[in-house]
Amino acid sequence: MASGYGLNGGPSRCFPFWQDLLACYVVNTTAEDDSGKKKCVPALEDYYECLHHKKEAARVRALQVAYRKAQAAHPREDAPKPGSIRNLGLLDAEEDTKNVLG
Template sequence: MASGYGLNGGPSRCFPFWQELLSCYVINGAENDGEGKKKCVPAMEDYYECLHHRKEAARVQLLQAAYRQAEAKKLQENPPTAGQIRSLGLVGKEEETKKVLGS
């Protein structure tokens, strides 16, 4: 949260990353040639990832795409029969339906 406090009143989830970034700037900020700020780039990336989750979202998208490709390949290798498509797996399952519904 922008206030620095979490939902339950304690520190926010990204506060430790902010402290790490701030301490890096304090330690390395005295150098006038700009090298100090370059040393803090990993800490800044960690803080931004905590705030926005962009790297995590990209990883999830890659995993979802790989899963979709695997499912499509599985369907191509073992396509459903015409009977399975017509019945949707529901015809002839009256006993199981009664068990589930309890009647």
């Protein structure tokens, strides 16, 4: 949350990442020299990922696409046949009933 507090009143879920980022800036920069900020890029990326989940969402989308491709390439071998659906009484129930009753 923007206030820095979580939903239950404690620190937000990204607060530890924010602390790591600030610690990196304090250690690697001074008031006169900001060149040490480059060392803090991984911590900054971790903090942004915690806030926005963009990398995680991209991975999930890639996995979904791969799963759909795999399903399309290898159709189910145990898929129900039209005859088995008829036996459940979903299609042509009248004919199945006549066959069973004689």
